[in-house]
Amino acid sequence: MTDTLQVDIWRGDTNGGSYSRYAVPAQESQTILDVVTWVQRHAEPGLAYRFACRVGMCGSCAMMVNGAPRWTCRTHVRKASKDGKLTIAPLRNMPVVKDLVCDMAEFFDKWIKAGSVFTPTETRNDPMAAIKPDEPDRMNANAAIECINCGVCYAGCDTVEANPDYLGPAALNRAWTLVNDRRDGAGSERLSTISKAGGCHSCHTHQSCAALCPNLLNPTASIAGLKRKTAKAALGLGTRR
Amino acid sequence: MKLPPHRRDPLRIAAAVQRLSGLALALFLPAHFLVLGLAIESPEALDSFLSLTQNPVVKVAEIGLVLLLGLHFFGGLRLLAVEFLPWSPRQKTYAAGALAAAITLSCCFLLSVTG
């Protein structure tokens, strides 16, 4: 392992920009976020980037690292680069605000569009819904629920790149958790929104999102579930909600 | 040409193979029908065209065509399973199976034309 990392970081804003090169001291167990932080503290105080928790909880630190979207606080330099060279850029498929900070507004707007807001059927005065952990619906939701909204899957999805209307893996994955939530009352509207153009049927089943998700979620599986549900609903079968 | 890292997963490559084989077959089909159409218009022209298929280069191209067909067919079955059957964690095994089936099919074809 080299003593010094050769790090190219994208600097610029909405009008464009270019890579600047920095020499960063290599350390044991160093993460990509450590590298970016070193650059900001020692070489480039004006460097803009986002992070908060540093432990893979908040989903704010994702960037393109040597061409792949990654959560940088939990990605070791060793894993991303064999030769000590790093190229760090803002996430793909989102407009840049400055340097490594991208505008996630559209990403989150699409969550809302996909019907990602829970619509309760009961109030706080009703007794708590008894949902068993091993109910099939609950197990479906379980597999998809730990999303940290990091945008890694969205940045890795070629359909998002090609089709600006496509809601994307994260938003549809969230919709799938609610489709499986029997306390939610917006099921049929949600299914009809996500069957439209840009919804689940726009997914090309690349499975890149599943290969890239740092939390090991499988948006492709969730979207396949939505495809089956919407197909059934269109045929008038199994529209429970 | 090096694939960008977000496209290197075997299943992502399988998705691309599905598209590209479909595109190649779609380009081949009109030519295929055109040649078949010769049977109605002028059987002699068809015969002389078909004699071309004895050419080894054309034979190799035919094997390629069978491979494309196999890839698209078995890969298509895999996709239908992904979308309409309950999710299975063995996606890569299925993709490898589709590839193996396509290669077997084109080998069978190779044996039948050389045998």
Ligand code: SF4
């Ligand atoms: S499987 Fe669907 S959501 Fe995932 S990367 Fe492909 S198109 Fe995007």
Ligand code: SF4
């Ligand atoms: S599904 Fe995974 S990759 Fe996509 S936003 Fe959620 S945690 Fe990130």
Ligand code: FES
């Ligand atoms: S900083 Fe919170 S997930 Fe990386």
